[in-house]
Structures are given as C-alpha cells and as structure tokens.
Amino acid sequence: MHDFSCTDPDEMHYDVLRERAKYLKQDEEGVVRMGGSYAEVLAEGRAQERKEGTLRHLRSLIANLGLTLEQAMAAIGVPEEERAVYRKERQL
DSSP: OGGGGOSSGGGOSOHHHHHHHHHHHHSHHHHHHHHHHHHHHHHHHHHHHHHHHHHHHHHHHHHHHOOOHHHHHHHHTOOGGGHHHHHTOTTO
C-alpha cells in the first residue's frame, strides 16, 4: 500500500512498480505515452457525458411534449449517423 501513495518513484519499495512509475513519470517517452493515455480517457469521458446529456434531453422531450423518439432526435439535431445509438436505449 505504501507504494501507491508515493509521488516519488524512488520512495517505492516494489521494484517492478518503481521502475514502471519512473518510466511513466520521468522518461520522456513514458511521459508522452502517459499523456496520450490520459487524452484518450478524457475523450471517452466527454463522449459519455455528451451521450448522457442527449439522453436527458430526449427523455424530456418525449415525456413533456409527447414527441416520438425520431421527432425528439430531429428537434435537438442528433446527427443521422448517431441516431442508432439512441434507438438502442431501452429506457426512453
């Protein structure tokens, strides 16, 4: 447990973890690789937030205005190539 709370890899006891942390935090190639991984995770999170927001809007239009799913998607401008994703949602 000690190693997971260390910000400095040199303070870690477990050799394999220490070397991997040094690579990702101190080696130029490792830092670039880690930055790319972070960017991918961030992009995935943003896409999920966007999808959840769109689902909230669709549910609201369906519940409050009595629109069909197709009408609601057209009303908020869901691109045609993304509509299949929302059609698969069973909770609408």
